[in-house]
Amino acid sequence: MTAEFGASPHTVSDVMTHTVVSIGRDAPFKEIVELMEQWQISALPVVEGESRVIGVVSEADLLPKEEFRGDRPDRLSQPQRLSDLAKAGAVTAGELMSTPAVTVHPDATLAQAARIMAVRKVKRLPVIDQLGILQGVVSRSDLLKVFLRPDDDIAAEVARTVIAYLFPLQTVTATVEQGTVTFHGPMPDRTLVPIAARLAQAVEGVVDVHMDLSQPAAPAR
Numbered sequence: 001m002t003a004e005f006g007a008s009p010h011t012v013s014d015v016m017t018h019t020v021v022s023i024g025r026d027a028p029f030k031e032i033v034e035l036m037e038q039w040q041i042s043a044l045p046v047v048e049g050e051s052r053v054i055g056v057v058s059e060a061d062l063l064p065k066e067e068f069r070g071d072r073p074d075r076l077s078q079p080q081r082l083s084d085l086a087k088a089g090a091v092t093a094g095e096l097m098s099t100p101a102v103t104v105h106p107d108a109t110l111a112q113a114a115r116i117m118a119v120r121k122v123k124r125l126p127v128i129d130q131l132g133i134l135q136g137v138v139s140r141s142d143l144l145k146v147f148l149r150p151d152d153d154i155a156a157e158v159a160r161t162v163i164a165y166l167f168p169l170q171t172v173t174a175t176v177e178q179g180t181v182t183f184h185g186p187m188p189d190r191t192l193v194p195i196a197a198r199l200a201q202a203v204e205g206v207v208d209v210h211m212d213l214s215q216p217a218a219p220a221r
Contacts, residue, residue, distance in 0.1 A: 010204050012113050013106035015145045016127050016136040022047045025054065025094030029065070032057055032093060045126040046097045051134045053126050055097030062096065064088040103128045106135055110143050110204070117143075149205030151176040158206075162199045166192050174200070181206055185213030 021035055022045045035044060036059065043058035068088040090096045104113050104125045113125060117140060127136040155176040163172055173184045181200045187193065190213075197209045 012108045012138050015142040016138040018136045020137050023093050027093040029091050043124045046093045052132045053101050055099035056101045057093050057097045146204040154205050179207030182210040187213045
């Protein structure tokens with residue numbers, strides 16, 4: 001499903017998946033693996049009560065059972081692998097899950113969600129409301145939906161939020177091709193160049209920003 005975009009900044013609620021597969025803390029190991037395979041996902045939120053998220057079971061939580069099947073770490077490395085050793089013997093979601101869960105709120109910006117994923121090294125984030133109730137899931141691929149935005153939409157937003165703001169009386173235009181914004185001049189006040197570039201880069205779907213300040217854009221054919 002292609003995301004619909006209006007004014008920036010866009011939020012997690014714009015791109016998240018609303019239909020979520022979740023499990024309870026008593027879900028058995030094999031059922032967890034089967035659900036991941038069936039739904040082609042790498043992690044499952046663990047919920048209790050009214051779908052309140054209490055943890056997440058990921059592929060990384062499951063792998064120690066295979067890793068330590070016939071080989072245990074040596075005595076020197078055991079202290080650093082205690083958590084993995086415990087998970088190797090786990091049989092339910094409650095024993096396997098990473099808790100507290102790394103989550104995000106639906107009103108978080110896409111940049112904030114991407115930063116959480118990068119810092120915490122996770123591929124998917126449960127989306128929860130203020131009470132911790134599961135609302136959806138956002139994945140890395142969901143965050144990349146912004147780059148499906150049509151060039152014409154990006155150009156219209158750049159014209160509205162950058163050019164009209166910085167150059168209302170000047171003959172500065174912008175074209176967009178494959179997500180790359182190019183500003184066309186002339187631009188007498190060159191101190192505005194980095195500001196224009198920074199504002200354009202903040203527009204959802206922009207891949208790169210170029211400056212061609214000597215000539216106006218060629219007329220469309």
